[in-house]
Amino acid sequence: xxxxxxxxxxxxxxxxxxxxxxxxxxxxxxxxxxxxxxxxxxxxxxxxxxxxxxxxxxxxxxxxxxxxxxxxxxxxxxxxxxxxxxxxxxxxxxxxxxxxxxxxxxxxxxxxxxxxxxxxxxxxxxxxxxxxxxxxxxxxxxxxxxxxxxxxxxxxxxxxxxxxxxxxxxxxxxxxxxxxxxxxxxxxxxxxxxxxxxxxxxxxxxxxxxxxxxxxxxxxxxxxxxxxxxxxxxxxxxxxxxxxxxxxx
Ligand code: PEP
Numbered sequence: 001x002x003x004x005x006x007x008x009x010x011x012x013x014x015x016x017x018x019x020x021x022x023x024x025x026x027x028x029x030x031x032x033x034x035x036x037x038x039x040x041x042x043x044x045x046x047x048x049x050x051x052x053x054x055x056x057x058x059x060x061x062x063x064x065x066x067x068x069x070x071x072x073x074x075x076x077x078x079x080x081x082x083x084x085x086x087x088x089x090x091x092x093x094x095x096x097x098x099x100x101x102x103x104x105x106x107x108x109x110x111x112x113x114x115x116x117x118x119x120x121x122x123x124x125x126x127x128x129x130x131x132x133x134x135x136x137x138x139x140x141x142x143x144x145x146x147x148x149x150x151x152x153x154x155x156x157x158x159x160x161x162x163x164x165x166x167x168x169x170x171x172x173x174x175x176x177x178x179x180x181x182x183x184x185x186x187x188x189x190x191x192x193x194x195x196x197x198x199x200x201x202x203x204x205x206x207x208x209x210x211x212x213x214x215x216x217x218x219x220x221x222x223x224x225x226x227x228x229x230x231x232x233x234x235x236x237x238x239x240x241x242x243x244x245x246x247x248x249x
Contacts, residue, residue: 002035002155002156002200002202003033003034003035003249004034004035004202004218004224004225004245004248004249005034005035005036005037005159005202005204005224005225005226005245006032006034006035006036006037006225006226006228006238006241006242006245007037007038007039007060007088007090007122007159007161007204007225007226007227007228007232008037008038008039008228008229008232008233008238009039009062009090009093009206009227009228009229009232010038010039010040010041010044010062010229010232010233011041011062011095011229012041013041013233014040014041014044014233015044016044016047018044018233019044019047019048019051021233021234021235022038022048022051022052022057022235023051024235024236024239025038025057025235025238025239025242026051026052026055026057028235028236028239029056029239029242029243031056032056032242032243032245032246033246033249034225034242034245034246034249035056035058035225036056036057036058036242037057037058037059037060037087037088038057038058038059038060038232038238039059039060039061039062039086039088039089039090040059041062042061042062042076042081042084045059045060045061045081045084045085045086046084046085048085049084049085049086050085052085058087058088059085059086059087060086060087060088060089060090060120060122061076061081061084061086061088061089061090062089062090062093063076063089063090063091063093063096063110064076064077064078064081064089064091064110064113064114065077065078065110065113066106066109066110066112066113067113068113077113078113078114078116078117078119079117081119082117082118082119086119087119087120088119088120088121088122088159089110089114089119089120089121089122090122090124090161090227091107091110091111091114091121091122091123091124091148092104092107092110092111092123092124092125092144092148093124093163094124094126094163094165094168095168098165103147104143104144104146104147104148105147107123107147107148108147108148108149108150111123111148111149111150111153111158112150115150115152115153115157115158118157119157120156120157120158120159121157121158121159122159122160122161122204122227123145123148123149123158123159123160123161124160124161124163124206124227125140125141125144125145125148125160125161125162125163126140126141126144126162126163126164126165126167126168126206126207127140127141127164127165127166128165128166129164129165129166132164132166137164137182138181138182138185141162141182141185141186142185142189145160145186145189145190146189146193149193153194153197153198153201154194154197154201155197155198155200155201155202158201159201159202159203159204159224159225160186160190160201160202160203160204161203161204161205161206161227162179162182162183162186162203162204162205162206163205163206163207163227164207166207167206167207167208168206168207168208168229169208169229169230170207170208171208172207172208173207173208173209173213173217174207176216176217176220179205179217179220179223180220180221180222180223183203183205183220183221183222183223184221184222186203186222187199187203187222190203202224202225203222203223203224204223204224204225204226204227205217205220205223205225205226205227206226206227206228206229208230209226209227209228209231209241210230210231210237210241211231211237211240211241211244214226214240214241214244214245215244215247215248218244218245218247218248219248225245226241226245228241
């Protein structure tokens with residue numbers, strides 16, 4: 001199993017002046033015993049990569065286009081993201097699935113594009129509140145994983161993030177037992193499909209992770225890190241989450 005991963009998703013937040021938070025994070029976190037990644041908006045990838053150079057911080061992207069180039073105004077290819085300094089790309093985030101109507105098939109094509117350029121894909125899955133209330137959580141998560149991940153995924157190249165839609169940005173989280181149940185299910189499904197690669201693939205939990213709940217979530221079986229939105233914007237909060245993951249590693 002690779003090192004655990006604390007990944008920050010800045011979403012559509014962050015201007016040049018906010019890089020001061022990254023400077024503060026780098027100097028506060030020292031040498032954590034986990035991987036640390038921030039996925040800023042595309043406009044900041046290059047500048048953040050320069051700041052992160054020769055530090056443990058890795059820089060990623062929040063989305064990509066599935067095609068290598070062409071007439072796709074406003075889109076960004078994986079090669080362009082890599083050229084700017086990204087090492088990881090989030091694909092299939094629920095906000096993209098909802099705002100842009102992205103389907104599992106489109107997410108799979110993006111995942112394939114990420115792997116084709118040798119970057120790490122962070123594939124997001126998760127149920128809505130209505131689906132959870134209807135008892136469909138595992139069916140939804142299973143279908144999204146099958147549909148969004150191409151054949152040949154490896155533990156080196158793919159990370160899967162379980163992000164219940166109703167927990168994102170709401171301050172609400174599933175119970176620890178609910179997180180553990182979904183992650184155990186994901187581990188079984190991934191191992192069945194990808195063998196030892198699936199058994200070793202990192203599974204992140206995402207949805208209102210904050211300093212006050214990070215340690216108890218990181219203590220759960222099959223939780224290999226977190227995808228963090230709001231709490232990744234402030235060095236003080238994200239630094240504590242990184243420290244909690246390092247302590248659980
Ligand atoms: C996310 O956007 O992936 C996320 C988990 O957001 P938050 O931590 O703010 O809930």
